Amino acid sequence: MSVESFQLPDLGEGLTEAELISWLVKVGDTIELNQIIAEVETAKASVELPSPYAGTVVALKAVEGTTMEVGAPIIEISVGNTAELAPSAGADPQDQEARGHEAEERVPVLVGYGVSGASASRRRGKRRPQEDAPANPTSATASVERGTERPAAKPPVRFLAKQKGIDLAAVSGTGPDGRITRSDVLGYEAAHTDAPSVMAKAGPATLPAVAGQTTETRTPVKGVRRHTADAMVRSAFTAPHVTEFITFDITRTVELLSNLRASQAFADIKLTPLALVAKALVVALRDNPSLNSYWDEHAQEIVTKHYVNLGIAAATPRGLMVPNIKDADRLGLRDLAKSLVELTRTAKEGKTSPADLAGGTITITNVGVFGVDAGTPILNPGEAAILCFGAIRKQPWEFEGEVALRSVTTLSLSFDHRLVDGEQGSRFLSDIAAMLSDPLQLIALS
Structure with a gap:
């Protein structure tokens, strides 16, 4: 042997x-x-x-x-x-x-x-x-011996338990076949809050610790979180950021979504407003190619991409990740919506591959799902722009000469001013808003 x-x-x-x-x-x-x-x-x-x-x-x-x-x-x-x-x-x-x-x-x-x-x-x-x-x-032997009765849980759940200092062997699983879920870990944590995980070392300005309470929690920054932190610092202090905002009436897009959801073509697909925002973005890039470029520092050149790998910022148990949909500009609305659902699910399950995270050309971040109206997002390194999609709210709005209750949202666009000047960024943002205000334009141009 x-x-x-x-x-x-x-x-x-x-x-x-x-x-x-x-x-x-x-x-x-x-x-x-x-x-x-x-x-x-x-x-x-x-x-x-x-x-x-x-x-x-x-x-x-x-x-x-x-x-x-x-x-x-x-x-x-x-x-x-x-x-x-x-x-x-x-x-x-x-x-x-x-x-x-x-x-x-x-x-x-x-x-x-x-x-x-x-x-x-x-x-x-x-x-x-x-x-x-x-x-x-x-320690290594003990780790191996514990593996003989290894609790069933997916990698993101194991990572969450590790962050919180919870031994999965002590957690009861409620998932299929007794698998431990994220909710099980959080429930276990809530039921054992009287056991502090990390106690702070008292210093001159530290208040006395109260029994059963923690005064500090230290979380090692590594893996995805460290990579994200490094990338954001590098982007923020390398690319000259400019952010612009536009608030508009998105009622007709909301109505179109309702009709599409009721149609047979989208019966098996979760269709969200983000799908139409993504479609409007890739269509708007046709007339605004500078937003789909990057700065080659070594050659001192602007490189314009003639394909769109659309990144979607996703919050996961492992931190912020931005997987991208390859060749999103070649997809119809149905396939784009399907890709968005699959991309988001894979990211939340912690199964996103390195290939899915590489090669993005432009990004969308959807802060509206958290009830946030707008933001000033930081660019992904190597990209010229990132679009921020805010919450859709019912608001009084001027419509056909009268004040009416309409669905209103805000888009914000951050871009690299080395690659995109103010006119180009403004035109791109305005084009997206125009198509979402009147989705018939989007259908006609798709």
């Missing part, structure tokens, strides 16, 4: 590290090629790691909750049976070589991860020195 070491692979997008969220196997388990062995979280997404080998788990080289660098060994797997391939005395060297190649061919390898650990090390070149075992073997 040969023991193969599997190193944390390059997960793409230039990411150099990932946090081990949970092991899905334990020492002694027999696993198959491509079987999911662990859940890890990068700065952009939660990723399931498949095994590049079939065999028996010999050792887990990392502890849940630790951050690992790309190339660090994470698991050892006993692979194949080399005894039957052992050469006998006086065997033909050519026959021995053939048998050696046969042994190599018998080792199942996952496409993209390379072959054995030794070969991978030669290709990868110099790496930082890595320890051969966790710093705390007892």
Whole structure:
């Protein structure tokens, strides 16, 4: 039997590290090629790691909750049976070589991860020195032993429980087949508020702690939250932001939505106002291409995209994420609405892939779902504009020469003033509002 070491692979997008969220196997388990062995979280997404080998788990080289660098060994797997391939005395060297190649061919390898650990090390070149075992073997063993009775929960729920310091083994699951849900974790937390999770160290200006209460809670910033924080700081202090607002009557779009929802074509799709806002945005880009561009700092050039990968800012248990709909400008309203539903659901379940987060060209953030009227959003790095969609409210409004109760909303547009001047930004925002004020224009131009 040969023991193969599997190193944390390059997960793409230039990411150099990932946090081990949970092991899905334990020492002694027999696993198959491509079987999911662990859940890890990068700065952009939660990723399931498949095994590049079939065999028996010999050792887990990392502890849940630790951050690992790309190339660090994470698991050892006993692979194949080399005894039957052992050469006998006086065997033909050519026959021995053939048998050696046969042994190599018998080792199942996952496409993209390379072959054995030794070969991978030669290709990868110099790496930082890595320890051969966790710093705390007892802790690692305990982690593995707990895995034998691992509570059923999805990665975002595990991440939430970890943030709140809750042991999932103590939580009763109410989901399908006893799966622990987000509500179960929050309910458990509410029922145990008398047990403080983190107590602050008293300082000169700290009030005395009251029994049963916490005075501070410290949350490590890593993964998606750290990436988002870094990106927003970089964007805010690199791109000269300008934000403009427009408030208008969106009653006819609301009425159109009601009619479309009742139609057979949208019977199986959740149609929201955001779908029509998204459609109006991609149509308006045809006459305002500067809003779909980016600044090439190295070449000192403006690069205009002739495709639209529409980003949708989504609040998830892991923090703010902006997955995007590829080639949104080629989709009809039905397919665009369907893509929005799937994108949002996937993000909230923590299953957004790094590919879904890469390559965005322009973004929409919907603050209206929180009852907020408007905002001044910060650009995603590498994009020229972000559109903020506010709440739709019934308000007194001038309509056909009289004051009437109408549905009114506000759109705000932040843009990079290096790429977009005031006239271009104003025209783009006005075009979107005009199509939503009179959706027949949107239908005609689609």
